[in-house]
Amino acid sequence: MSITEESIDPLPRSFYERGTVTVAKALLNKHLVRVSGSTVLIGRIVEVEAYGGRNDPASHAYRGKTPRNMPMFGEPGHAYIYFTYGNHYCLNVTTRPPGVAGAVLIRAVEPLKGLNTMKKLRPGVSEFQLANGPGKLTKAFAIDRSLNEVDLTRRGVLYVGKTRTESSFAVERSPRIGITLGTERLWRFYIESNEYVSRYVLTPGNRWIRRQWQ
DNA sequence: GAGAAGATCTCCT
DNA sequence: GGAGATCTTCTCA
Numbered sequence: 001m002s003i004t005e006e007s008i009d010p011l012p013r014s015f016y017e018r019g020t021v022t023v024a025k026a027l028l029n030k031h032l033v034r035v036s037g038s039t040v041l042i043g044r045i046v047e048v049e050a051y052g053g054r055n056d057p058a059s060h061a062y063r064g065k066t067p068r069n070m071p072m073f074g075e076p077g078h079a080y081i082y083f084t085y086g087n088h089y090c091l092n093v094t095t096r097p098p099g100v101a102g103a104v105l106i107r108a109v110e111p112l113k114g115l116n117t118m119k120k121l122r123p124g125v126s127e128f129q130l131a132n133g134p135g136k137l138t139k140a141f142a143i144d145r146s147l148n149e150v151d152l153t154r155r156g157v158l159y160v161g162k163t164r165t166e167s168s169f170a171v172e173r174s175p176r177i178g179i180t181l182g183t184e185r186l187w188r189f190y191i192e193s194n195e196y197v198s199r200y201v202l203t204p205g206n207r208w209i210r211r212q213w214q
Numbered sequence: 215g216a217g218a219a220g221a222t223c224t225c226c227t
Numbered sequence: 228g229g230a231g232a233t234c235t236t237c238t239c240a
Contacts, residue, residue, distance in 0.1 A: 049221070051221075058221070059221090060221080082221085084220060084221070084222065085220060085221095085222045085223080086220095086222095087222065087223065087224095088222050088223070090221060090222085092221085105221055107221085133222070133223070134221070134222070135222045135223060136222085136223075139223095176221070177221075177222095178220085178221050178222070179220095179221060180220095
């Protein structure tokens with residue numbers, strides 16, 4: 001039986017009020033739901049990164065509040081979407097109580113519903129590559145800055161939730177990707193052996209390798 | 215106001 | 228494996 005929007009209950013605000021690393025790990029295996037008109041897109045979150053506030057040099061909030069990073073300082077459980085490299089949007093969920101910066105970057109999801117729509121939005125790529133990167137998933141899920149600051153704790157155009165029955169899984173961690181500062185922190189988390197994660201994975205020999213798709 | 219950097223992706227070699 | 232695309236955001240003068 002395929003998954004439906006109705007079977008996914010939004011996560012409460014209290015879920016996001018905790019520490020950012022705790023929330024990041026807890027977001028794995030949860031579901032991202034995008035509703036656009038009559039189209040419903042659903043993906044299972046398989047890879048995330050935690051970003052802190054003034055104590056985290058890799059975070060947008062490191063230098064304090066700016067017009068762009070305002071959502072990171074706002075109410076938890078909202079979307080923080082920013083545009084980067086002239087091409088891509090990145091989707092974060094905000095954490096911590098208001099006034100304390102924190103966000104979790106959703107780096108990759110496993111597409112579960114609406115694959116035909118995702119393939120139209122990202123033509124010519126395999127199912128594994130539809131949403132295995134922060135810029136790729138926002139394109140596959142039609143997410144742009146018009147959804148910035150959307151409340152993710154309510155059913156609507158974009159929310160995060162969980163199904164009533166959850167499968168078990170193991171979590172791997174690594175340094176965050178694409179940053180130059182704060183790399184000593186192992187704040188990237190992903191589901192072990194999952195085929196839909198991006199970039200680098202840990203091999204059985206404890207070596208980091210760049211993923212290859214054939 | 216100018217210049218540089220950037221939580222990326224894709225194409226080309 | 229490397230470089231270009233492309234443009235927003237921030238810092239500094």
